[in-house]
Each structure stands twice: as C-alpha cells, then as structure tokens.
Amino acid sequence: MRLTNIVVQNLRRRKMRSSLLMLSVIIGVASIIFLYTTTQAMQEDVANKLDQFGSNILVLPDTEQSLTFGGITVEAPTQIKELDMSLIPLMQTIKNKETLATIAPKLLANTKLKGREILLLGVDFPQEFQLKKWWKVDGLEKNQIPSADQVILGSDIASSLGLIPLQTVTILGQDFKIAGVIQPTGSTENDQAVFMDLAVLQKLTNRPNAISLIETAALCYTCPIEEVTQQLSDKLPGTKVTALMSSLESRDDTVNRFNLFARSVSLILLIASSLVITITMKSSVEERTREIGIFRAIGFRKRHIIIIILGEAGFLSLLGGLLGYILGMSMAVSSGSELMKAQVHISWQPNLLIYALSASLIIGLTASLYPALKAARLDPTESLRYL
Amino acid sequence: MSLIKVCAVSKSYEGGDGAVEALTNINLEIREGEFLALMGPSGSGKSTLLSILGGLNPPTSGKLIIDDIDVYALNSERLADFRHEYVGFVFQQYQLIPYLTALENVMLPLSITSRSGKEQRDMAQTVLAKVGLGTKSLRLPNQLSGGEQNRVAIARAIVNRPAIIFADEPTGSLDSKTAKELLELFQALNQDGLTIIMVTHNQENLAWVTRAIYIRDGFLSQIPQEF
Numbered sequence: 257m258r259l260t261n262i263v264v265q266n267l268r269r270r271k272m273r274s275s276l277l278m279l280s281v282i283i284g285v286a287s288i289i290f291l292y293t294t295t296q297a298m299q300e301d302v303a304n305k306l307d308q309f310g311s312n313i314l315v316l317p318d319t320e321q322s323l324t325f326g327g328i329t330v331e332a333p334t335q336i337k338e339l340d341m342s343l344i345p346l347m348q349t350i351k352n353k354e355t356l357a358t359i360a361p362k363l364l365a366n367t368k369l370k371g372r373e374i375l376l377l378g379v380d381f382p383q384e385f386q387l388k389k390w391w392k393v394d395g396l397e398k399n400q401i402p403s404a405d406q407v408i409l410g411s412d413i414a415s416s417l418g419l420i421p422l423q424t425v426t427i428l429g430q431d432f433k434i435a436g437v438i439q440p441t442g443s444t445e446n447d448q449a450v451f452m453d454l455a456v457l458q459k460l461t462n463r464p465n466a467i468s469l470i471e472t473a474a475l476c477y478t479c480p481i482e483e484v485t486q487q488l489s490d491k492l493p494g495t496k497v498t499a500l501m502s503s504l505e506s507r508d509d510t511v512n513r514f515n516l517f518a519r520s521v522s523l524i525l526l527i528a529s530s531l532v533i534t535i536t537m538k539s540s541v542e543e544r545t546r547e548i549g550i551f552r553a554i555g556f557r558k559r560h561i562i563i564i565i566l567g568e569a570g571f572l573s574l575l576g577g578l579l580g581y582i583l584g585m586s587m588a589v590s591s592g593s594e595l596m597k598a599q600v601h602i603s604w605q606p607n608l609l610i611y612a613l614s615a616s617l618i619i620g621l622t623a624s625l626y627p628a629l630k631a632a633r634l635d636p637t638e639s640l641r642y643l
Numbered sequence: 644m645s646l647i648k649v650c651a652v653s654k655s656y657e658g659g660d661g662a663v664e665a666l667t668n669i670n671l672e673i674r675e676g677e678f679l680a681l682m683g684p685s686g687s688g689k690s691t692l693l694s695i696l697g698g699l700n701p702p703t704s705g706k707l708i709i710d711d712i713d714v715y716a717l718n719s720e721r722l723a724d725f726r727h728e729y730v731g732f733v734f735q736q737y738q739l740i741p742y743l744t745a746l747e748n749v750m751l752p753l754s755i756t757s758r759s760g761k762e763q764r765d766m767a768q769t770v771l772a773k774v775g776l777g778t779k780s781l782r783l784p785n786q787l788s789g790g791e792q793n794r795v796a797i798a799r800a801i802v803n804r805p806a807i808i809f810a811d812e813p814t815g816s817l818d819s820k821t822a823k824e825l826l827e828l829f830q831a832l833n834q835d836g837l838t839i840i841m842v843t844h845n846q847e848n849l850a851w852v853t854r855a856i857y858i859r860d861g862f863l864s865q866i867p868q869e870f
Binding site: 258259262265268550552554555558559560636 | 697719720725727
C-alpha cells in the first residue's frame with residue numbers, strides 16, 4: 257500500500273464531498289474553455305467581417321505629391337508616377353502570401369462626361385467585387401461581372417447626370433453600356449466615380465500595363481499586418497506600402513474588448529473555484545482531525561500528511577479539469593457559434609486540454625496548500641484528545 | 644536492563660483557572676520485556692503518562708529516555724520516525740480508518756516504508772492471522788465486531804515490529820470473554836519479547852501483567868488495598 261491508496265480510498269468513501277469539489281472545478285474549467293473558444297471565434301468572426309469591409313493594405317507609387325481617395329491618400333492622377341501590372345505577381349511571392357486574399361489593381365484617370373469632370377477608375381471587376389462585398393449594384397444580377405464594354409456608376413454621378421442602367425454613355429470616345437449603378441456607399445469618391453474594365457481604360461488612355469494603386473485585403477485574423485506590409489515594401493521597389501491603421505485599430509479595439517471581457521470573467525471563475533476548493537479541503541481536514549492524529553501517532557511525517565491532502569486535491573482537480581475541458585469544448589463546438597451569432601466554426605482544440613489540466617492542477621494544489629499545511633501542523637495529542 | 648527511563652517528568656495544562664498539574668515529578672524505569680499495567684482512577688493522569696511515554700505529548704519538564712534516545716530532544720519529524728520505529732499504539736476506541744479494509748489498516752505503518760506492496764501485504768496478512776483474523780482481512784471496520792476491531796488495532800500496532808506497545812484501556816469496551824482473549828494475545832506477544840504498557844482501571848487485568856504501577860492525582864503511589 258502506498259499513500260496514493262489512502263488518497264483514492266478516502267475519495268471513494270467521501271463521494272459527495274469529492275463530487276462537490278470536482279463539480280466546482282468542472283464548472284470553472286468548462287466555463288473558461290467555453291468562454292475562451294467562443295470569444296476566440298467571435299474575434300475571428302469580427303476580424304473576418306472587418307476584413308470584408310475593405311482593404312487592409314495599399315500599394316502606392318513612392319512620391320511626395322498626393323490626393324485623397326476613398327479615405328486614403330493617393331497620388332494626383334496628373335502627377336502620378338505610375339505602377340505597373342508586373343507588381344502583382346511579385347506580391348504573391350512574399351513570405352505571408354497566403355494572407356493576401358484579394359489583390360485589386362486600379363488605374364485612375366480624369367475625363368469629362370456630359371461636360372462634367374469625373375474620376376474614371378479602371379478596375380479588375382472580379383477582384384473589386386470581392387474586395388467591396390458591401391456594394392449593392394442596381395441593374396446587375398447576383399455574381400454578374402460587367403463585360404469590357406460596360407461600366408458601372410457611383411450613385412451620385414448617376415443621379416446628377418440622370419443616368420440609369422442599360423443607357424449608353426460615351427467615354428474617351430468609346431460607347432459603353434451602363435451595367436449598373438452602385439447604391440450609395442457613403443464614400444464620396446466611390447459614389448462619384450465611373451468604374452470600367454482596367455484593360456480597357458489602359459488602352460483608352462494609352463497607358464498599357466499602367467496602374468495607379470493596388471488595394472489588397474489581407475484576410476488574416478492573426479497575421480502581423482506590419483510584417484506583411486514590410487514584406488511587400490521589400491518586394492516592391494519604388495512603392496509606398498501602407499496599412500490602413502484606422503481599420504486595424506478598430507479591429508484591435510474590438511478584439512481587445514472581447515479579450516478583456518473573457519479574462520475578467522475567467523479571473524472571477526478562477527477565484528470562485530479556488531475558494532470552493534479551499535473551503536472544501538479545509539472542512540475535510542477538520543472533519544478528519546482524529547484520522548490525521550492516528551496517522552501522526554503511527555509515525556507519518558508532516559510531509560506524508562501534506563502528500564495525502566494535496567494528492568486528493570490534485571486528483572480531483574485533474575479529473576475535474578479533464579471533465580471540464582470535455583464539457584466546455586462540447587458546449588462550444590455544439591452551440592458556441594450559434595449562441596454568439598458567429599459565422600466561424602468552432603472545432604475541438606486538443607492543445608487546450610494541456611492548459612486546462614495544468615491550470616486546474618495548479619489551482620487545486622495552491623488552493624489546498626493552506627488546509628494541507630494546517631493538517632500537517634495538527635498536534636497528534638490534540639487530534640486524539642481522549643489520550 | 645531499562646528500556647524506558649522517565650526522569651522527573653511533570654506535565655501541566657493551561658486551564659481556565661490557571662495551570663493544572665496532570666503529572667508531578669514522575670520517575671520510572673521499565674525493563675525490556677515487561678508487561679506493565681498503568682492503573683489509577685479516572686483523571687489520575689495515567690493516559691497523560693501513556694501519551695508522554697509514547698512520544699506523542701512532550702512533558703512540561705523532565706526527560707524521557709527510550710533505548711538511550713532522549714525522545715523529546717528530537718525534532719518533530721525525527722519524533723515521527725521514532726514513533727514509527729519504536730512504538731505501536733492500541734487506542735481506546737480502536738481508531739481504525741473506516742474506509743480501509745482490515746488488511747489495509749494493518750498495512751498503514753508499512754505504507755511509508757520502502758517495502759514492496761507484496762511484502763507489505765504478506766506481513767499484514769501474517770499478523771492478521773496471528774491475531775485470529777486471517778479470514779476477515781478484506782472486511783471494513785464496520786463489518787467487524789468490537790473485539791475483532793481491537794485485534795485489527797493490535798495487528799496494526801505490531802506489524803512494524805516495534806519495541807513497545809502502548810495500549811489505552813484496550814479491554815474497556817469489551818465483554819469479559821473477549822477481554823480475556825485479548826489479554827491472552829497480549830501475554831503471548833509479551834512472551835515473544837515485546838514490551839507492553841497498558842492503561843487499565845480493571846483490577847482483574849492485573850493477573851496478566853508482570854508489574855503494575857498506580858497513579859493518583861498525578862503522583863506515582865502504592866496500589867491501594869481496596870483497588
């Protein structure tokens with residue numbers, strides 16, 4: 257027989273007390289696991305949604321003069337030192353290339369339509385629609401991409417010039433059918449621009465392969481945007497690569513709030529579980545005063561008593577940690593996404609089991625240390641008062 | 644040869660009305676192989692003396708020398724080792740661990756040794772057979788009679804082959820037949836060379852012991868005629 261036998265036999269005998277202590281660990285661990293995984297999913301979901309609302313990174317010519325476009329700073333088209341299409345394959349050679357989900361090159365040009373100065377944007381429509389998922393275009397079917405002889409108009413330019421889908425307009429001497437009108441976006445530049453196929457605009461302006469800027473969506477929830485920006489800068493000489501900090505800061509702020517909430521609740525649960533363990537173990541020690549006196553009388557050292565008490569707490573904490581992990585992950589996997597209205601799937605995370613077991617063991621042992629020391633310090637004669 | 648020397652031992656407790664003297668200037672020598680009865684009326688200090696002799700309760704003054712070891716000069720952990728090596732206790736209410744079987748209770752003192760599980764089990768089983776409980780080793784204490792529990796307590800006290808057994812009123816709650824069987828067992832163990840010190844207030848038990856001492860009001864005294 258070893259001290260572990262005494263531990264196991266006592267736990268078997270005191271089923272109710274053991275169950276209560278384990279239950280407090282299970283509830284604590286399950287709640288923290290559920291909270292952690294669902295918060296993680298919420299963070300990912302929020303990050304994905306934020307990423308969908310625009311580019312994270314802009315690639316611009318490296319020059320001093322500039323104008324504002326879409327809330328970002330770009331060169332004045334007339335003074336532009338242009339980029340070219342050869343940069344796009346280069347972008348896909350950076351170390352974190354998998355994070356560049358969408359690469360949307362643009363050529364900017366000024367022209368007149370019905371006697372009014374307008375901003376003309378040559379875009380790669382599939383990439384542009386991928387990037388601007390919030391666009392709603394009247395006149396276009398779902399998933400329909402405008403052809404080379406079609407344009408789409410911003411809402412302001414369409415209404416001010418009295419243009420509607422299916423009409424024909426002449427731009428730079430060529431006729432284009434209006435494929436659709438973008439519903440108001442709140443962005444002055446988008447609402448006042450005319451969008452046409454990039455290759456067509458390059459041809460019409462006699463600027464083959466030229467582009468003014470590249471917008472790219474770095475769909476990376478965890479990737480370091482600053483690193484991706486640096487990698488792009490290194491790969492693309494003569495360009496200025498800028499991360500849109502407002503978007504990042506907003507995302508960080510949201511993520512930080514979720515994190516803070518999760519940590520606060522986890523801390524409260526940890527403290528509550530620790531207190532339950534301490535109280536339960538202390539009352540267990542008091543209930544077993546005489547038994548501890550017997551152990552001491554027959555020659556058990558103080559450390560043997562501490563091993564027995566901590567062994568019980570450690571065993572229950574480990575088992576509680578395991579069951580808490582299973583319960584918490586089960587809840588998160590089965591209903592976490594639905595409960596949090598998140599579109600991210602939560603999957604089992606085996607690595608959390610190690611954290612759950614380690615944390616519950618440390619908490620269980622720490623919370624039981626005082627009762628264990630108290631038990632070890634019991635005077636054998638006091639414990640066996642009748643002697 | 645003296646196995647135990649009690650040198651001017653006194654013990655007082657702090658009570659509500661000041662210090663209460665439980666033992667006063669006790670001097671005593673106990674030889675190896677004795678079967679000694681500690682007798683006296685309730686509250687006379689005999690159980691206090693037993694706990695001091697057993698290394699459980701340090702005296703207020705005086706010394707206890709066992710096998711040339713100044714027992715209360717040892718630190719608390721060495722004192723625990725001393726109890727483990729030299730002493731076996733048979734408590735008044737048996738004091739078995741209720742969630743351990745008879746065999747496991749007997750194995751308790753062996754559980755903190757380096758002996759293998761099989762060796763522990765064999766030793767415990769042998770001792771249980773010696774006290775007549777070889778067939779009931781897997782029973783829990785509440786499945787045994789009072790006399791049987793007492794035998795388990797004795798088996799636990801002797802399994803580690805200590806030099807001395809301290810027994811506190813071992814026959815106090817037993818019927819006369821069971822008490823006689825128990826004393827016969829003690830006598831057999833004593834004849835095997837074990838030193839036994841037994842607290843009792845039953846004069847009939849004197850027939851089994853080799854010597855008796857009497858305590859009254861914390862002092863050693865002559866056994867009274869009427870006792």
